[in-house]
Amino acid sequence: MWSYHSGMTEYRLTPLAQSLPATVPFVGPETQERAQGRGFVARLGANENVFGPSPAAIEAIAQADHWMYGDPESFELRQALAQRLGVSMEHIVVGEGIDGLLSYLVRLFVGDGDAVVTSDGAYPTFNYHVAGFGGVLHKVPYSADHEDPLALFAKAAEVDAKLVYLANPDNPMGSWHEGAALTAALAHLPQGTLLVLDEAYIETAPAGTSPEVPLDDPRLIRLRTFSKAYGLAGARVGYAIGAPELITAFHKVRNHFGMNRSAQAGALAALGDQGWLGHVQHQVADARDRIAQIARNNGLVPLPSAANFVAVDCGRDGAFAKAVLDGLLARGIFVRMPFVAPQNRCIRISCGTTEQLDAFAAALPAALSDAIKS
Amino acid sequence: MWSYHSGMTEYRLTPLAQSLPATVPFVGPETQERAQGRGFVARLGANENVFGPSPAAIEAIAQADHWMYGDPESFELRQALAQRLGVSMEHIVVGEGIDGLLSYLVRLFVGDGDAVVTSDGAYPTFNYHVAGFGGVLHKVPYSADHEDPLALFAKAAEVDAKLVYLANPDNPMGSWHEGAALTAALAHLPQGTLLVLDEAYIETAPAGTSPEVPLDDPRLIRLRTFSKAYGLAGARVGYAIGAPELITAFHKVRNHFGMNRSAQAGALAALGDQGWLGHVQHQVADARDRIAQIARNNGLVPLPSAANFVAVDCGRDGAFAKAVLDGLLARGIFVRMPFVAPQNRCIRISCGTTEQLDAFAAALPAALSDAIKS
Structure with a gap:
């Protein structure tokens, strides 16, 4: 009592x-x-x-059946993304924005005392999740207002990091690395460290900013979103692309019925309006x-x-x-x-x-x- | 490498x-x-x-500015809920459906090996979260197709449970206890066990189904939703009511920018249309x-x-x-x-x-x- x-x-x-x-x-x-x-x-x-989302997205959101739960598989959206990216649906998980996906990813990898590396001054929400699951964050400085892949990867090797975070383009500086430079840097990513590549701003970057390694390269996971160029920040729709074995792990912990149904429809419509x-x-x-x-x-x-x-x-x-x-x-x-x-x-x-x-x-x-x- | x-x-x-x-x-x-x-x-x-949500909710969703992130405080919705419930905003946290709130709650309380009690056959998503954070779930049988508060609380005492889950009305059976009976049973809730009272279906239950203890009684947290009677399952808006000290703990782990903006607006409009x-x-x-x-x-x-x-x-x-x-x-x-x-x-x-x-x-x-x- x-x-x-x-x-x-x-x-x-x-x-x-x-x-x-x-x-x-x-x-x-x-x-x-x-x-x-x-x-x-x-x-x-x-x-x-x-500048907002496609009018087709606005209409799709308005027309959605709000009384129904969203499809826990986000099937149609993943299908459309897979087709556009030239991968299978098993390479893609849809989640509640990049923030939500980062939370799941950190939860999967980081337990008490596990080492994680990021840049000092990079995305705070990633740091929030690392702290929230008991990880120890190691930070390396920016180099000339750029996140510094080689310094990040060297630190990851030094501390045996499970995850290393890199945003390309970077927030808050807007700087970026060419994809080819990242591809070259990946050779120095230590075994057993997963590169968390935040590509939230990839659609406003020059062509060639994403590293041209296969989308199922097991060394990295890419995070993308409908919040930026697609204009749907309020909808909370992000997706991660990676090796199917890694993507499958999200199904262990994600909120399967967590996606807003109209947001799924809006994102699908936005993706369909490349014009x-x-x-x-x-x-x-x-x-x-x-x-x-x-x-x-x-x-x-x-x-x-x-x-x-x-x-x-x-x-x-x-x-x-x-x-x-x-x-x-x-x-x-x-x-x-x-x-x-x-x-x-x-x-x-x-x-x-x-x-x-x-x-x-x-x-x-x-x-x-x-x-x-x- | x-x-x-x-x-x-x-x-x-x-x-x-x-x-x-x-x-x-x-x-x-x-x-x-x-x-x-x-x-x-x-x-x-x-x-x-x-039967769907209020037309005002549908309209509010359609008219929302999808390009903006939602308000991380869900201020207007919490204000309206607080006014309706006769409590302060500090008694309420809004989250991504009851599922999302259950995930946060379990994460806050349950670590490796911590005991949790529920009914055998009750809401599986709660069990999913308990397993997902390493908890040990103890189950008690239903009694005549009702969840059995006294048996649940006795088991909680036996295993020193941190949380005990009870849905009133119950899903999947539809059975319920009168609030007065739950109030009486609460006297047997062991010290240090928090009652997780899932009231997802409270709006379709007879008056008096919710226990008439103060909404900030520290022994329990109530979970409610816009997914059922309010007809907004696709929107993913739930809320928890409890003592401010407990509610504040959610801010340690929740996805602060996780709420869909149009869903916040839709829920607010739905709440305003009691007719x-x-x-x-x-x-x-x-x-x-x-x-x-x-x-x-x-x-x-x-x-x-x-x-x-x-x-x-x-x-x-x-x-x-x-x-x-x-x-x-x-x-x-x-x-x-x-x-x-x-x-x-x-x-x-x-x-x-x-x-x-x-x-x-x-x-x-x-x-x-x-x-x-x-």
């Missing part, structure tokens, strides 16, 4: 759960809006795709150019980007970039910035509409001026 | 992951349709709500009566149900019920059945439209006749 008049209840969480903080990898823009008491003028911080994707790719490229021009007009240095955002070097340290960012936030422009020096000399602006980038251009001079004074 | 010419790759899964089967708690209806090469005439097996809910409750009650009548017309015994389905006693053993079920499936009627004796003498039919239940009524005599002959 419970007695609980002695103050705080002692819930019997696992020791690991007990040790974890109640945290969030990113503060959402809505949270910031509520704190400010008003909405943002331009939502340019979450690397969403304001819209091409249209968005042009819009993204134009918006990157516009962000770069705005940066240069203000004496700042835009970094080359293969993603749907541009990192802009504010020319001083992290405190200064943070002041610029705060000035933009105060003026209703939602942007984010890297977490770690020296990348945190930059702010990161997601591609936006002409009107949104006009608002960014209008706010930036005052934000800079305030930051210089502060 | 990898060498992998020796046949199967040795992926370094955790020992636990290595030991798990690649399994699925339920085979989805689409999978069965693909195997049969044709669609079902009546989809009456997944306890979905064919539609009342309408559905009547339709469900009528359909239960109709299923019961069809059963009686065929000499079978319908069990009383507080859920959106009816378990029908086929009067013999599990093999016989399975033959009836197969006969229905072969005739395009998708139903399911309990897994465990003696409940598996039943088949379970979800509430359907008049046309679907007509199809069920038309198919049942032949299915029964075939089963008797076999």
Whole structure:
């Protein structure tokens, strides 16, 4: 019988759960809006795709039978992906965004004390999952604003890492490696370390950015998403491509009925509208150019980007970039910035509409001026 | 450097992951349709709500901005739920269906070898999660087709369980306990065992089915969903209600950006349309009566149900019920059945439209006749 008049209840969480903080990898823009008491003028911080999904995807979502559970196999979507990629359906698992798939992948591989390698300042949600399953994260620095495959793989060898994370293109810097360079680097991936290749931004990158090794190469798993170029961040649809033996392991732990049914339909329709994707790719490229021009007009240095955002070097340290960012936030422009020096000399602006980038251009001079004074 | 010419790759899964089967708690209806090469005439097996969600929910989903990530706090939905329930938002966490929330809850509490208690034949997805985190599941039998709270709690005391699962109303039997009986039983819940009270079907149950202990009673956590009476199974929106200290723990492990944005909007709209809910409750009650009548017309015994389905006693053993079920499936009627004796003498039919239940009524005599002959 419970007695609980002695103050705080002692819930019997696992020791690991007990040790974890109640945290969030990113503060959402809505949270910031509520704190400010008003909405943002331009939502340019979450690397969403304001150009939106194919109209066919919007229609498919609207027409879906919401009363039915989604197909636990995501059969039609996997079939369409397999056809486009030239692999079998057994090479593909669909999940609740790359975040969801990363959670399953880390859970499959990482237990208490297992070593994992990533770049210092790379995707925090991956780190969140590693910590959440008791792994030990080893970080290597960026090299000239690029994630550094050879340094990552050398560290993986040193610590006997089970997983090494690499995003190509990179978030938050927008930098990328040519696929051929990654293919060459793979020769140095230690035996027994799986490369977790996050290709969330692959559709906005130049052709040839994905390494041209077979999609079932057992050394790596590729993670892709409908959240970026396909414009369906709200739908939460990602997929992983790898060797069937590895893909099958997801079925041990995934939430089989976890996929939103209309999201499955929306992703399928989005995949079928490659014309819209091409249209968005042009819009993204134009918006990157516009962000770069705005940066240069203000004496700042835009970094080359293969993603749907541009990192802009504010020319001083992290405190200064943070002041610029705060000035933009105060003026209703939602942007984010890297977490770690020296990348945190930059702010990161997601591609936006002409009107949104006009608002960014209008706010930036005052934000800079305030930051210089502060 | 990898060498992998020796046949199967040795992926370094955790020992636990290595030991798990690649399994699925339920085979989805689409999978069965693909195997049969044709669609079902009546989809009456997944306890979905064919009467569907509020038109306002459908509209909210269609109008959502799919290009934006969902609000990681599910602020508006939690606010509306808190207002309706008379608690604060800190008492509520929203997640990817009850399945998703069960996964987080088990992960928080259950590590290698930890004891968990449930009923033999109760919700398999809970068991899947317990196994998936290395827990040891102890099962107690149903008592007269009801889950047996006192037996569950006694077993929990015996094995020092961290969690004990109880669905009220129960799935797959449709039976239920009055809230007052559960309140009385709670006095026997051992200290340190958390009651996981699955109230997925609470909206189709008689008033007074939920125990009238405070919603922040630390002894239990309640799980509810928009998948059943609210008709949004495809949206994957569930919520848990409990003491803030317990609810906060979810933020340690949950996928903060895991909620589908349109699903959040749809659930909020569904919650706001209590008139539609009342309408559905009547339709469900009528359909239960109709299923019961069809059963009686065929000499079978319908069990009383507080859920959106009816378990029908086929009067013999599990093999016989399975033959009836197969006969229905072969005739395009998708139903399911309990897994465990003696409940598996039943088949379970979800509430359907008049046309679907007509199809069920038309198919049942032949299915029964075939089963008797076999």
